[in-house]
Amino acid sequence: MHRWLFVMLALLSGLGLADERVKVCYGYGCLVQADVRYSDGQLGDVRRLLFAAVDAAEERKMLALAIGRLYAWAGEQSDIHNDRGGNYADGGIPGKMDCIDHSTSTTRLLGLLAERGYLRWHRVREIEARNFAWLIPSHWSAVIEEKTDGEAARFVVDSWFVDNGQPAVILPLDEWKKGAGPDV
Template sequence: MRRLFALLAFFALPVAAAGEARVSVCHGYSCVAQAEIVYSAAQLDEIRRLLLAAADAPGERDALAEVVGRLYRWGGEQSAIASDRAGNFADGDGVGRMDCIDHSTSTTRLLHLLGERKWLRWHRVLEPQARYFLGLIANHWSAVIEASDGERYVVDSWFVNNGEPAVILPLDEWKKGAGPDV
């Protein structure tokens, strides 16, 4: 009976419970430009419901991939980042293009928004990490989360076009070069 009441209460929460939020999103390569994105209460409620529907850490990572994509898509409706394409070369010289520094910084900010609202139940947000070419030169950055079991994962939106679900991989695999070929 308690579960039934909890489930009913979960779906009965008003849309306004999430409140409005503002997040600064980097673009222009190395965060040379920023756009303030405003997420509505309705958008945030949609995100909250997706995340809170996850039953475990893998489910939360699946939801996070979708959530990050949606947050970027809504950000693209308000800024030039709508033109961002996967990787660095498909962007051309367009305004709104994003490199991995823009993505790792912005995705970390988006993840902090979710964490501050207590919508991440099985993960916590860490600082972005780099992977290195020949162990010497940082050639790619990504946002990072840590599961409650201590496993770390990248949340890498650089690999996809604006608005598509982010790629989430174990940090160790990513550091060895895993991820889509862009």
């Protein structure tokens, strides 16, 4: 009887520790989507990283690292390990990602973190575009917003600027809209 109870408890305790799956886009324009699995151990690492933050500014720093790690793990399971910052360093290799791929995938990753309660000082917002030529959107990015009682500051979480696995670039949305970010 005791063995049966032990087995049942072990099985039930494992139900809360499920892996998570996220679709990651690549191929430019989300042409291809890879189903990427994150283990509970990997997500626990991300949780510990984010929970080390003591305020919103620190959470953004940790979030940049967390997004880089999530992309690195996704690269172990898909062709996105080949992705390089910007659009021109990729060449014709499989796994290349444009800003549409990055903004979509990063928003999905941020949503996963939010659903698990890992974002304590930010909420995930809709993807934003910045316009340069003739008011046509020329670059897209994932966006987060500080949880605050007053006017909430918004930030882009832009992984397009960096090679796969590197920390995402996080900038104030208004600065990014004016063209801020690394020159790639």
